[in-house]
Amino acid sequence: MSSTSGEASVAAAFQSAIAAYAQALDAGRVDDLADLFWADGVAEIAGIGTFEGQEAIRKGYAAFAPAQPQLHLVANTVVTPVSEDEATAVSNLAFFQRGEAGWAVQMVGRYDDVLTRRDGEWRFQKRVTSFLP
Numbered sequence: 001m002s003s004t005s006g007e008a009s010v011a012a013a014f015q016s017a018i019a020a021y022a023q024a025l026d027a028g029r030v031d032d033l034a035d036l037f038w039a040d041g042v043a044e045i046a047g048i049g050t051f052e053g054q055e056a057i058r059k060g061y062a063a064f065a066p067a068q069p070q071l072h073l074v075a076n077t078v079v080t081p082v083s084e085d086e087a088t089a090v091s092n093l094a095f096f097q098r099g100e101a102g103w104a105v106q107m108v109g110r111y112d113d114v115l116t117r118r119d120g121e122w123r124f125q126k127r128v129t130s131f132l133p
Contacts, residue, residue: 010087011079013122014115018091021124022072028065034058038116042126046109069098074111085117086125093129108132 017036024033034054037043043057044050051060077091091111096103109131116125 006084007079007081010081010122013117014077014079014087014089014113017115017122017124018074018077018089018111018113021127022074025061026066026070026072030058030061030065033061037124037127038118041124043124044126044128046128046130071096071098071103087115089113089115 021033021036024030024036034057037054037057039054040052041054041057042050042052043060045060048064049060051057073094073096074091075094077089079087079089081087089111091113093109093111095106095108097106098104109129112128112130113124114126115122
């Protein structure tokens with residue numbers, strides 16, 4: 001598989017945003033998480049709600065800040081450039097929580113993302129989280 005340096009740069013920006021999102025989510029840092037989205041960004045979580053704009057994202061995620069240790073593992077991300085300033089990605093997700101018996105998988109799902117670049121910076125325009133049965 002070949003890629004141009006531009007595609008590699010987009011993929012690196014996606015990987016950074018995706019990792020920063022997981023780290024902020026697991027640590028309960030909702031301000032950092034909201035800052036990964038543009039002011040008009042959208043976070044949609046199946047069965048929970050759609051949060052439009054950074055403030056709605058901040059408030060929405062604060063409602064389910066972690067009460068016990070948790071870990072979002074994101075893998076198999078495929079990035080597809082759409083234009084010079086937009087790309088999409090799909091990633092697999094496994095969510096773990098640590099309880100009395102140790103770490104256990106709580107759910108699996110996927111992220112469907114759109115990131116856009118403005119003034120040289122990449123952020124989430126939209127992130128859709130869905131869960132697998």
